[in-house]
Amino acid sequence: MRPSAKMLTLGLVGLTVTVVVGFLIAVLLISWFSNPPFGLGNAPPQPIAFPHTVHAGSTADGGMGIQCEFCHRNVTRGDAATVPAVEQCLFCHKTIGGTEDTAKTEIAKVRQSFEENDPINWERVHRLPDHVRFIHEAHIRFFTDPDQPTRTGINGESIGQPLTVAETCSVCHGDVAKMTEVQPKQGQSLKMGTCLDCHRNNNVATDCTVCHK
Amino acid sequence: MVTQRVDHKWGMVVDLDRCTGCQACVVACQSENNLPINTKDLFLQRRAYEWIRIERYWEGEFPDVKARFIPIMCQHCENAPCEPVCPVFATYHNDEGLNVQVYNRCVGTRYCANNCPYQVRFFNYWEPVWPERLRNHLNPDVTVRSRGIMEKCSFCIQRIRRAEVTVERRERSNLDYATMKKRNFLPACVSACPTNALNFADQADASGPVKEYFDDVNEHPHNEAHDRKTRGYRLLEEMGTKPNVIYLKKVDPFPLRKGVGHGS
Incomplete structure (x- = not known):
């Protein structure tokens, strides 16, 4: 029918x-x-093509093996990891001018910025909402403290030895040393559940006011 | 070494004998907690607010008249009337005896403000605005509350938390009264008070300024027999909200003469 x-x-x-x-x-x-979501929000274009692979990558991979906290100096001392001042780039780049053409042009930009007293406007990649208080120092000190008897990873795995600073960073930020451009996709989703899982695993306070301000 | 934590229970004692009504606490609170600037417009709309306010009232009649001041902030009641009425648990009591407002949970029903007998909860009727030159004066430790949510005094919990993190993680020492005291965990109003009228400490800390008053007031709940040893009392004590703020009565060395003035 x-x-x-x-x-x-x-x-x-x-x-x-x-x-x-x-x-x-x-x-x-x-x-x-x-x-x-949908792979949107890829790495934003930076004013200078800074390769973390060359600077922070291990020497075996052809990098310099500089520790995270050498440039992001505030990360073990305060809330924010901070982006280094241009002056700090010039510590090395005063003498290192680069060998390839691309490197030469990018390093020239850093030197120009230093000479003209014009700070580089880096685009921020990782950002937590305004109502969250995250103190880098506390987390890095917890995971690198050799006197801490137990520490548990974010997925509940037990970590016997204290981590290095770089290992602690990569828990949340992913392995930045292997990224040419820092990608917004982090090692963790960084929703509230991620924070709570890790706090519960490590028997740290989970009162709302510990993280929310 | 694993650090040992002390479970705190915070309390504030306001000595009305010392309060001169100078409003330093109000200004300190305003700048610490990113409160919007109270303009004439807002006052005319009755939508200006301060987390701590000085209430002024007159005693006696002209010419025998005296001004009295009471600083009133969130009383952090143990039986807080604001808490059970919140439909989304945006306000709750934490382990340290503080009444906490979670801003990002709040949906702005305003039930809590209607149920608060002390009128210390405030609703953001407008998006807060600051003049351009004050933009960089905002405290990064306190979020800026947007329009449509409730806010109130938090006993400057951001300062307590910062002190705790510093003691626990940076100094790796135990979180007891002595180590906390080396850090500035006092609320902004307390550190700003020029006459030490406001005191803030752990209620169980014997070396702190508040223990004797809390012990006394807790032992004699409603002072029915007038047997309190100290001048302590709580606001609207008969309601049974059990605030964590205690006021000390003013001792007037020159009381007003009885039967003076127009009313007699």
Whole structure:
């Protein structure tokens, strides 16, 4: 039996509604569980193409093996990791001018910025919401403290030896030393559950006011 | 070494005998906690607010008249009337006896402000604005509350937390009263008070300034027999909210003469 015109219309409307609602649910689910949503928010263009691979990458991989805290000096002393002053780049780049053409042009920009007293406007990649208080110092000190008897990783694995600073950073930021451009996709989703899991694993306070301000 | 924590229970004692009503606490609070600037417009709308306010009232009648001051901030009640009415648990009591407002949970029903007998909860009717030159004066440890959520005094919990982190992680020492005292964990109003009228410490800390008053007031709940040894009392004590703020009565060396003035 052929369906009547009325039934056909109803069926079409129902199909459309199902497709639309299903699409919306899929979008919501993907944006909740993927990080970053739909692969959006890739590395923002930086004023200078700074390769972490060359600076922080291990010497075996052709990098310099500089520790994170050598440039991000405040990371073991305060809340923010901070981006180094241009002056600090010139510690090395006063003499190191680069061998390849691309490196030469980028390093020339750093020197120019220093000579013109014009700070580099780096684009921030990792950012927590304003209502979250995150103190880098406390976390790095906890994981690198040799006197701390137990420490547990973010996935519940037990960590016997104290971590190095770089290992602690990469728990949340991912292995930045292997990134040419720092990607916003972090090692962790950094939703509130991530913070709480790690705090619970390590028996640290989980009162709201510990993190929320 | 694992650091040992002391479970704190914070308390404040306000000595009304010392309060001169200078409003230094109000200004300190305003700048510490990123409160918007109270303009004439806001006052006319009755939407200006201060987390700690000086209430002034007159005693006696002209010409025998005296001004009295009471600084009133969130009383951090143990039986807080604001807490059970919140539908989203944006306000709760934490382990340290503080009544905490979680701003990012708040949906702005304003039930808590309506249920607060001390009128110390404030609603952001407007997006807070500052003049351009004050932009970099905002305290990074305190979030800027947007329009549509409730806010109130937090006993400057950001200062307590910062002191705790410094003691626990940087100095790796035990979190007891003595080590905390070396750090500035006092609320902004307390550190700003020029006459030490405001005192803040752990209620169980014997060397602190508040223990004797809390012990006394807790022992004699409603002072029905007038047997309190100190001048301590709580605001609206008969309501049974059990605030963690204690006021000390003013001792007036020159009381007003009875039967003086127009009213007699």
